[in-house]
Amino acid sequence: MTHSRQPTAAGVALAARKVAELLPLTPLLPLEVDGRTIWCKAESLQPVGAFKIRGAWHRLTDLTEAERARGVVGVSSGNHAQGVAWAARRLGIAATIVMPLDAPEVKLANTRALGAEVVLYDRPGGEDRDAVAQRLCAQRGATLVHAYGDPWIIEGQGSVGIEIAAQMRAQAGVAPDLIVVPCGGGGLTGGIALACPDARIVPVEPEGWDDVRRSLATGHIERVAADAPPTACDALQTPATWPINFAILQARCPFGLAVTPAEVRAAQRLAFAKLRLVLEPGGAAALAAVLAGKVETTDRTALVLSGGNTDAAAFARVLSTAD
Amino acid sequence: MTHSRQPTAAGVALAARKVAELLPLTPLLPLEVDGRTIWCKAESLQPVGAFKIRGAWHRLTDLTEAERARGVVGVSSGNHAQGVAWAARRLGIAATIVMPLDAPEVKLANTRALGAEVVLYDRPGGEDRDAVAQRLCAQRGATLVHAYGDPWIIEGQGSVGIEIAAQMRAQAGVAPDLIVVPCGGGGLTGGIALACPDARIVPVEPEGWDDVRRSLATGHIERVAADAPPTACDALQTPATWPINFAILQARCPFGLAVTPAEVRAAQRLAFAKLRLVLEPGGAAALAAVLAGKVETTDRTALVLSGGNTDAAAFARVLSTAD
Numbered sequence: 001m002t003h004s005r006q007p008t009a010a011g012v013a014l015a016a017r018k019v020a021e022l023l024p025l026t027p028l029l030p031l032e033v034d035g036r037t038i039w040c041k042a043e044s045l046q047p048v049g050a051f052k053i054r055g056a057w058h059r060l061t062d063l064t065e066a067e068r069a070r071g072v073v074g075v076s077s078g079n080h081a082q083g084v085a086w087a088a089r090r091l092g093i094a095a096t097i098v099m100p101l102d103a104p105e106v107k108l109a110n111t112r113a114l115g116a117e118v119v120l121y122d123r124p125g126g127e128d129r130d131a132v133a134q135r136l137c138a139q140r141g142a143t144l145v146h147a148y149g150d151p152w153i154i155e156g157q158g159s160v161g162i163e164i165a166a167q168m169r170a171q172a173g174v175a176p177d178l179i180v181v182p183c184g185g186g187g188l189t190g191g192i193a194l195a196c197p198d199a200r201i202v203p204v205e206p207e208g209w210d211d212v213r214r215s216l217a218t219g220h221i222e223r224v225a226a227d228a229p230p231t232a233c234d235a236l237q238t239p240a241t242w243p244i245n246f247a248i249l250q251a252r253c254p255f256g257l258a259v260t261p262a263e264v265r266a267a268q269r270l271a272f273a274k275l276r277l278v279l280e281p282g283g284a285a286a287l288a289a290v291l292a293g294k295v296e297t298t299d300r301t302a303l304v305l306s307g308g309n310t311d312a313a314a315f316a317r318v319l320s321t322a323d
Numbered sequence: 324m325t326h327s328r329q330p331t332a333a334g335v336a337l338a339a340r341k342v343a344e345l346l347p348l349t350p351l352l353p354l355e356v357d358g359r360t361i362w363c364k365a366e367s368l369q370p371v372g373a374f375k376i377r378g379a380w381h382r383l384t385d386l387t388e389a390e391r392a393r394g395v396v397g398v399s400s401g402n403h404a405q406g407v408a409w410a411a412r413r414l415g416i417a418a419t420i421v422m423p424l425d426a427p428e429v430k431l432a433n434t435r436a437l438g439a440e441v442v443l444y445d446r447p448g449g450e451d452r453d454a455v456a457q458r459l460c461a462q463r464g465a466t467l468v469h470a471y472g473d474p475w476i477i478e479g480q481g482s483v484g485i486e487i488a489a490q491m492r493a494q495a496g497v498a499p500d501l502i503v504v505p506c507g508g509g510g511l512t513g514g515i516a517l518a519c520p521d522a523r524i525v526p527v528e529p530e531g532w533d534d535v536r537r538s539l540a541t542g543h544i545e546r547v548a549a550d551a552p553p554t555a556c557d558a559l560q561t562p563a564t565w566p567i568n569f570a571i572l573q574a575r576c577p578f579g580l581a582v583t584p585a586e587v588r589a590a591q592r593l594a595f596a597k598l599r600l601v602l603e604p605g606g607a608a609a610l611a612a613v614l615a616g617k618v619e620t621t622d623r624t625a626l627v628l629s630g631g632n633t634d635a636a637a638f639a640r641v642l643s644t645a646d
Contacts, residue, residue: 312596313643
């Protein structure tokens with residue numbers, strides 16, 4: 001798929017202004033890790049429990065009247081779904097979301113509660129979710145709002161970086177020089193890279209779903225293997241990044257990291273005990289990499305806690321696990 | 324115990340300025356309850372997991388050099404303990420905290436990790452915790468920093484109210500006309516009453532520990548019964564309010580409310596699912612009262628989520644309970 005334009009730093013700045021008018025500022029919380037303060041951007045506290053509301057708002061507010069009338073279609077395991085549904089409801093736009101059958105119950109329920117129509121597809125069955133979405137768009141004349149391969153989405157998610165930089169200046173008197181980011185398809189990571197041109201950006205993925213890490217290593221877009229292991233990080237379960245994302249990542253991310261399921265659970269438990277935040281597995285990936293010592297932190301390190309939509313039973317199991 | 328001065332609105336405003344220089348602003352999160360937006364002040368996101376850091380900071384920063392050198396003594400089930408320990412460490416003051424033997428493990432561990440000396444007392448054994456603290460103060464020449472019966476503590480906690488009012492104006496364009504507050508001894512409730520003279524203030528206590536509710540009803544200070552039932556709301560487990568608090572509460576709170584253990588658990592689960600916040604039982608008391616329909620909300624209602632220090636096993640049990 002091609003786009004009429006590339007995402008820009010100016011677009012990120014515009015998105016940040018739109019978001020600031022709409023949503024309470026999520027806090028940048030200090031966390032001591034090995035005697036050093038790491039600044040944690042709590043995007044799990046957004047109204048839909050994830051940063052995805054940013055890109056969706058930036059995209060949907062830029063549709064024409066005619067486009068609004070024909071509705072939007074999104075594809076998502078749940079957080080982008082809720083972001084699009086939230087923005088669509090607010091703007092009076094019909095939203096259809098293509099979601100995997102095995103999405104967390106809380107994400108399915110929340111997306112429906114926001115008034116969106118949910119169309120399920122079978123992830124393990126190998127159905128291509130983008131193909132399902134494009135068919136729906138063709139049928140309805142609706143606009144596809146891709147979860148990451150879209151210039152508006154990248155710019156919208158980048159507003160997180162604008163806020164991190166402003167809050168770190170206000171709270172610590174410095175600018176971030178390292179930002180660690182949970183990475184699925186590269187929408188958030190790419191947007192933050194545009195927002196913070198002077199910081200190193202490190203994407204973090206779950207083990208086996210580390211296609212961005214491998215893509216950065218080989219220099220071209222790699223796909224997740226067909227036999228990739230199951231992961232609790234459903235929010236980061238994307239088959240491959242898109243060229244519009246990879247162009248930014250390749251220019252700005254020297255390397256990517258992968259974290260294990262046990263490292264993710266440890267991060268969820270630490271966020272529970274020290275930050276009193278509920279994080280979903282994917283939302284804890286960047287924190288997991290920092291806690292596991294997989295990235296050398298600096299005195300100006302920030303990370304994103306990207307989402308908190310997890311089922312109660314799953315979270316209770318993580319709290320009760322000792323690994 | 325008498326004090327040299329009464330808490331004032333000007334003192335609250337001063338405390339709010341001191342706190343704004345020190346701590347990241349905690350968010351005021353919108354929550355839909357029965358189709359109405361309720362504004363929730365997430366004090367569980369303070370560095371010590373509770374609002375108590377505010378009063379402790381206001382008090383300790385106002386000690387003379389000679390007083391600082393002799394140290395401070397606090398009495399607390401854990402949140403005030405961590406607030407005093409955090410402020411004392413930051414200012415280089417020795418802190419001793421009198422804590423009950425049955426305080427949550429996480430609160431004992433966090434207080435010690437902040438460098439405070441912990442002196443345990445036996446709550447069911449009937450030992451008077453204030454007497455233990457006053458003996459320690461006499462021995463050491465230290466300053467007693469009471470958890471609620473202290474003008475600085477009341478003013479410091481009142482800074483929550485200053486922030487709620489400012490954030491509601493910025494986010495919703497209105498001033499709060501009703502603020503629902505978890506209440507132990509009345510430090511937070513009294514402070515918010517001073518901060519927000521135009522709002523109705525409703526204190527909420529756990530069933531059986533609703534001495535403030537009864538005191539407001541009878542017009543004089545009532546004590547918790549000796550055979551009060553156990554409560555998970557350790558943060559609100561105070562035997563009686565003090566005159567310095569009651570004078571404000573009586574003037575500003577028409578009534579108080581009590582919530583049941585099941586109502587508190589329901590509030591913890593809702594905060595988990597809809598706000599992605601970890602709340603301790605006492606921290607969820609005001610939300611419990613609103614969800615249970617015990618207070619008639621308005622279009623300008625705020626409530627305080629006062630703390631999030633709970634053991635993982637206890638929280639996992641709450642998530643797994645169906646009541």
